[in-house]
Amino acid sequence: MLNVAEKWNLIPYNPAKRIEAPKAEVEQKTAYTEEQLGQFIKALESQPAKYKAMVYLALTGGLRREEILGLQWNHFNFENNTVKIEQAIFYTKKTGVIAKKTKNDRSTRLLTFPAYIVPVLKQHRAGQLSSRLQLGTKWEGAKEADDDFVFTQWSGKPMFPYTMNKWLSKFVEDNNLPKITPHIFRHMAATYLITAGHDIRTVSGKLGHSQTSTTMNIYSHLMEKTVAGNG
Incomplete structure (x- = not known):
């Protein structure tokens, strides 16, 4: 008895299984030039400490947006200038805004700033403590001030992730700067580390990538330029 393939003169195997799928090209993200970054930082001085702190942490630490918003004050050690990254903020219609552990083991890391x-940061914290005192029992943050999220809504609840994008979009538009996203800050932080000559393992650890190969796939073009420039 003929099988289905023989009956309809079909190839009895899938030839596509023998073909190795092409690797998707990684989009090379565009960062600000040195001049544009200077203009950005200068304009940033007029903003509330809350947003200045967000940007500085993103640019110097290479943090993901959700990691920045997942920070609590007890994650900071101001004596050693370190911050522990161990959770991130997420939003869904079902759960609302919640904190979850970082996406992988290497994402949990201790960074210097x-x-x-x-x-x-201290200026921002003073303002938050003042709001906490004024709201009293209406404050919806943590029971202890040290356990509060660093970046919150007016009531003390953690911020919606997209709030950072919304503020940033309006800020650059108001200051006639090129469009940029919080994720580009992460990319810029990695770029600065690489061009400064840091090795791939250091950069990967800073970014919290699960594997150094992830960092290489994204930033290999910069690594090549750095090696060529030092040759």
Whole structure:
């Protein structure tokens, strides 16, 4: 008895299984030029400490947007200028805004940050503590101030992830700057590390990539330029 393939003169196997699928090209993201970044930072000085802190952490730490919004004050050590990344903020219609553990083991990491960020963070915290005191029992943050999220809504609840994008979009438009997203800040942080000569393992650890190959796939073109420039 003929099988289906023989009856209809079909090839009895899938030839596509023998073909190796082409790797998707990684989009090379466009960062600000040095001049544009200077204009951005200068304009940023007029913004609330809350948003300045967000941007500084993104640019210097290479944090994901959700990781920035997942920070609590107890994650910071201001004596050593370190911050522990161990959770991220997510939003769905079903759950609302919630905090979850970072996406993989390597995403949980301890990062150092420049000393110039400390006064900005402390200024923002002073404002948050003032709001907490004024709202009293209406404050919807943590029971203890140290457990509050660093970046919150007016009521103390954690921020919606897209709030950062919304603020950033309006900010660059108001200041006649090129469009940019929070994720590009992460890309820029990686770019600065690579061009400064840091090795791939250091960059990968800073970004919290699950494997160094992920970092290589995204930034191989920069690595090649750096090696060529040092040759």
